[in-house]
Amino acid sequence: MTTESISAQQAVEVLAATRLQLVETEAPALSAEHEDAMDRVWEQATRANPSLFDGPTAVCTALARQGQAVELTWARTTYRRFALRRVPGAPVVSSVFVTVAQPVEDGRLVIGRMSESTAAPGRWQLPGGNVEPPQQPAQALDEAELRRQGAKELAEEVGVHTDPDDLTLLALTRGENGNIGVHYLAPVLPERTVRAQFAGLVDSEISQGRTPELDQITPVESAKALELVDGQHVDYLAPLLDRYTAGRSDE
Numbered sequence: 001m002t003t004e005s006i007s008a009q010q011a012v013e014v015l016a017a018t019r020l021q022l023v024e025t026e027a028p029a030l031s032a033e034h035e036d037a038m039d040r041v042w043e044q045a046t047r048a049n050p051s052l053f054d055g056p057t058a059v060c061t062a063l064a065r066q067g068q069a070v071e072l073t074w075a076r077t078t079y080r081r082f083a084l085r086r087v088p089g090a091p092v093v094s095s096v097f098v099t100v101a102q103p104v105e106d107g108r109l110v111i112g113r114m115s116e117s118t119a120a121p122g123r124w125q126l127p128g129g130n131v132e133p134p135q136q137p138a139q140a141l142d143e144a145e146l147r148r149q150g151a152k153e154l155a156e157e158v159g160v161h162t163d164p165d166d167l168t169l170l171a172l173t174r175g176e177n178g179n180i181g182v183h184y185l186a187p188v189l190p191e192r193t194v195r196a197q198f199a200g201l202v203d204s205e206i207s208q209g210r211t212p213e214l215d216q217i218t219p220v221e222s223a224k225a226l227e228l229v230d231g232q233h234v235d236y237l238a239p240l241l242d243r244y245t246a247g248r249s250d251e
Helices: 032-048 079-086 143-158 191-207 224-228 237-249
Strands: 002-005 013-015 019-025 056-066 069-078 094-103 109-114 128-130 168-174 180-185 214-220
Touching: 013 237, 019 143, 019 168, 032 079, 056 079, 069 079, 094 143, 109 143, 109 237, 128 143, 143 180, 143 191, 143 214, 168 237, 191 214, 224 237
Parallel strands: 019 069, 094 180
Antiparallel strands: 002 056, 013 168, 056 069, 056 094, 094 109, 094 128, 109 214, 168 180
């Protein structure tokens, strides 16, 4: 396999993959200077936004590829480490996140708009979130766990409940700060079913005094269709849609 270090590249790369292996390693050590700077930036951020939570998350430290097999090396850390992105000269911090692409009967994929209460209001993306490491150090983070977390995000954000074993690996993306997205494809559902389940989720959240994470969903058929969507979208969405559309045309 060819091993690649993580860099702060800006262009999004879509990596076709049929097999994914995850390997845990220790988080890279920080100098005392960078650790102090990270803590200062995090404290400033939490004073400005007390809802920030320094919870557990996974970061990518290296990626190795051989054909369509990908080995992702990851480490346990907390959200505080992402404050390093605002420290000049600090080492790159690359997140690992998982999404689920929900197709409807005509092949379009459902995307959602982040609500006003989120960190990126108005931004369109696939349902998903940052990968959490297993609670116990002895537990493995593997593809079965990624599918479980992806299915959980789809249920929490769209209201669609899918068996994790029914998710298939669509592709990986590598974007800004070397962030790695692991993207799964869910079984096809009628659009009316997806919309009804989303409406039920929104009503339930509002009735319990909570703000839904997504305030709107819509199916799109291609990257070009994003030009008709009001608002910005995440960096991986257009290239991932291009890859998905190309794959469907080859079938």
